[in-house]
Amino acid sequence: MSARAGLLRGLSLCHVSSTSENVSQRRRLLHHFISKVSPSVITEENNRLGQDAFTLAVKDNIATAAAMDDSFSLQTTCASSFLMGYRSPFEATIVTQLRARGAVVVGKTNLDEFGMGSHSTYSTFGAVAQEQDNKGDDIGSGVVVLRHSAGGSSGGSAVAVAVGDADVALGTDTGGSVRLPAAYTGVVGFKPSYGMLSRHGVVPYANSLDTVGLLARSVYAVTRLVIVSGLWAEHDPKDPTSLSAAARKRCSAGREGYHYNQDDKTSSTEGMLKGIKFGLPLEYNIEELDPRIRDAWAAAASVLQSLGARIVPVSLPSTRHALSTYYVIAPAEASSNLAKYDGVRYGFRASEDSAAATAATTAAAERDGNIPLPGAEEENKSDSGGRSNHVLYSATRGQGFGREVKRRILLGSYTLSSEAMDNYFIQAQKVRRVVRRDFDRAFRLPNPLLGETEEEQQQQFDLSDLPESIPMEDKFGPTQVDFLLCPTAPTLAPLLDDVLDQEKDVTKAYMNDVFTVPASLAGLPAVSIPVEVEAAAAPGGGGFVGLQLIGQYWDDARLLKVAGAVSECLTMNTKKKS
Amino acid sequence: MTRISTAELSGYLLSGRLGRRGCLIARRIPFLIRPASKFQARPHFTKIQDDKSRTPPTPPRVPFRKQQKDQAKTAKVHSEKKKKNANKQTVPGWELTVGIEIHAQLNTARKLFSPAATSFNDMPNSHVALFDVAMPGSQPAFQPETLIPAVRAALALGCTVSRVSRFDRKHYFHWDQPAGYQITQYYEPFAKGGRLELRARDGIAAEEPPDGVTVSIKQVQMEQDTGKTSAQPDEVHWIDFNRAGAPLIEIITEPEIHHPATAAAFVRKVQMLLHAVNACVSGMETGGLRADVNVSVRRSGEETLGTRTEIKNLSSFKAVEDAIIAERDRQIALLEAGGVVEGETRGWSLGSTETRRLRGKEGEVDYRYMPDPDLGPVVVDDALVRHLAETMGTFPDVEIDQLVGNYGLSTKDALSLMLLDNGARVQYFYNVLDALEARLGGTEGSSKQYARLAANWCLHELGKLTELASDLQMTPEGDSGAVPSSELADILAHLHRREITAKIAKELLWRVFRAEITRTGVTQTIDSLGLWFHELTEEEYAALADEAFQPEQHVVKEFVRFREGKAKGYPNGKLMFLVGRMMMGGPTERMDPAVAERVMRTRMEEVYVPAAIAGASEGK
16 A cells, blocks of 8 residues: 555654654653553454454543453543543443454543544643654754644544554544644545544534544545444434434435445546546635645545546635634533533542632622633522532532633633523524534535435535636536545644744634534535645645545545555655655 | 430421331331230120220320310310401402422432432431432433333323423532533423312312412423421531432412412422322322412512512411411511511421521522533423323322212312322222122112211321321222221221221221231121120110119200290200210110110100190199
8 A cells, every 4th residue: 555655654764763762752752642552452452353453542521431451441531630530431332343343442532621623732641742853954963852832622632643653543523623634744544524434422512513533644544444444323322313224325326436336446536537627715815725725635636536536626705714613513512511520420520628719709709790710600599508509510520621622611601691692603603504504505415414316315406605716617607526626624734832822812722623524514524635845835834735525525535545555656756656 | 214315206297207217107007917816715795995095105094074175175276277268368458470380200210310219317417329429421311211200290280291301400519519500491391281170168268259260380290309497516517418419390370379278289289189190199297299379479460470479388288388488478568667578588497487588689699591401402202191091090189079079078088088198098099998888788778878988997097097196008909008998997897887987997097006806806706706786676775864864854954945935945955965875875886876865866856855845734
């Protein structure tokens, strides 16, 4: 597999000058694991499973149980002090499914607390880092190791795959949390159609957007698990949002690629791309887009064109509203989902002394007319009065959650409040429909979720919505495409120190999700594939650009197949140049 | 004796709940299963007395006159109280408006969103699924069977069942609410637009129109119940999550009730309806039904409604009526003093005379209703609704009409039968009646006679058995573990044929209740203990009457005065006094007081009075 070989070559840059001792020392500082399985257990499992075995890292917001060995059970912390030491009484369906396919769990990976963040820095276990050597200096006297953001929130999973600690990693993608770290760290990140992979056992951040995603060093590693091994077809009765067997059948009726055979793998990659229409969404060419990314995007388009694919500009007019829509809906759902963390049944509970102190400050703040502290929103139904008033939850929630989580809980509590509901949450839901409609109009394939008949599924653009630069295919409108090709993120992986400095301007970090959020809002499958940027072209930045392919709903099989081919062609192209 | 915990005691006193373990239950068991053989060894008469003196449930012997006096007294107090509330239905110059929300536990095997079993008084925290305690990563699994009782309830209330309904999250923090939100139906409830007719016999206020009132039901929604808290000393709270996530329906009326008694009647009738269609199994008395009322007042003739307050968690019909009266009077007093009613939530304690403020508008919770993103819409097929509508059975109103019309019961008795034991008592009555008819056939009396006899015993005599904290072990099918319907029918058949006296019949009933009579052994017991009623002959009665009259001859004057028109009322008291003496003088077990009275009356009219008149005229 040349794609994989290329990537490994890229990875080797990171550690080329390190002794093995240095590597392990440095890796420890990457903070990509929260808990690890002992090497002896991994070896034992590997031997037991034989040639099917592959190593799997699991994001720490996905429940793992003491399944392999009683002496060992992994905690499920969500990188929150709240759940530090929490051991789930059950295992997530996706982990069970993968273990049945030969997965050997190597550990639980670090993330932004409860999945909220774009750089995996909001973790109670420390910020995840990735290291890339800056070899801009051709004397080669010394290698300056730069610590970059691994992206978030599945940063730990991405680094685990990038450095080879795991063959495959599970992440969760709510607004780009798998694709963004994949782009930053130079691995493949796949977010399936909403409802394809079971979320049972995945600690929810925003249920209507959450998906389980996979990270690997090659597209085929993902395809092998999701498509070839039949994960896509498995309904989970424990997850109410997992598509029923009947719905899966109906959705895949008009789709290709689900019945994978060996011929597909051996047929020529270039032939696979012939005649495929790729749309370049004009609205994604934003001012803030790093020129190196714009170049990589354009280069990729011309390579594909040269291989017989059609490249057409498309318009997704709602794109500019998608980000704000996401940051209304996701925090709203988060504020609701995180209400369960009260310290009553499990997890962290503030000590009585600190609780009393919080109560005193809350009372003081209320006296002074200040904004109440986070967590002061609870109802106090107790008539007993005295110590229990306003104490237990305020202190527990105030101390148990990190800054970003509290920020989003407050934001969500506000947008759901009776005074703001209509202007924020309801509006956001409407925009969300418009976003999906835009995608449906751009894609050649109909959206099976819109109805049973083709007529119900047919969507057309209102021509007045379209920019003039979009050419018309016929009198009905512009060309409809198979896939959208766009960058995964507007910038390369920033330096970790810069990210940590950004704390003053938190909404800046939200900008990183601008290209990944639309597909999440529409529930569409998307995959980020790495394209190597020549070192000279990337001073001070990471060595990879992530290119994103977005497909129509339930077109995951074809998306992965085409993404594999694209990835291979682009890698060959890079090789040719160098 | 072991100390009873306050929680248990209050549970028992306030809602009639008994713990599975503990001395209250333990003491009941030996007395229920006491073998009959133990008693057959000794002569029966002493035995009964001996037994009575030892068993706690037997009421102490109270002289009959005192009993009558006491009864009259309580009746008086009762009617006075009733009168009090009856007088309180309106306040001149003001109009009261009430809306009601009723929460009722649905009769289902499983919880609303988890396969955990619903339970009542089981070992705490023994029926809890991961989702019920909001474990991270757990998800709701809607249990479609919960729709069946819910749809039945909605249909019984005349609602239209929506084809599509959805679930929303209602957020507030409380330790009995594990997820930090309750899943309910706020935006799209499953049933809307119902109505419930209330008639005079349902106990509505006398001021309502004679043909009754109709209360509109705005909507019925499904939602989750919360966990149960029991307070322990030192501000410790124990939480039982068995109830957390159990399905409830909330019934919301339009604000169109204007009298406190009508509001109580509404809640009572809803409870009866829900039991009748098998939507709910436990009522207000066991906490299976709770009501919140919204109360506002306005001056007569005003168009807009006044500011309303909400009184939460009313747990009896009486509390509904009393709380509304108290709150209405508070609001009127406030307004008349120039004050303003604030929209607030208030509470009510049993037996109090005032509502108390729980939280004001500023303390009001913003529930931040949000559609639950994990739960899809519920689609109810028309065919299901049709099927459930067709298999609903008889509605209580129709059944009461039948009990009154076909069986000749009083409306009050019919209503009581329907309400007792969550509707099982009326079923028991039918079983007793069937058995009684099978024993007596159509020749020995009319079925109305049988029905009245059976109803009387099913209500009043059975009621006496349970006055002292023990139950009849009534099954929903209408049979009693304590007094099997067939045994009661045996007793009543003998009583109807006058083969035993009422006194013996009651004694036999106690014996059955105490399990001293083995199954189908009523007749045998009468035989073996010689309890058959060998009644005196008419001549023997007459002789006894003469004997009783002899030393009390002077009372005849009163009867003479009546005969001569000098006294207005018949001297019944004197007659009964003579009957009493007659009963004392004769073998009671062979006498029927009714017959004794008839004989004494006849003797008085035909013998003693004429004799006295003759004697008097002779004396002149």
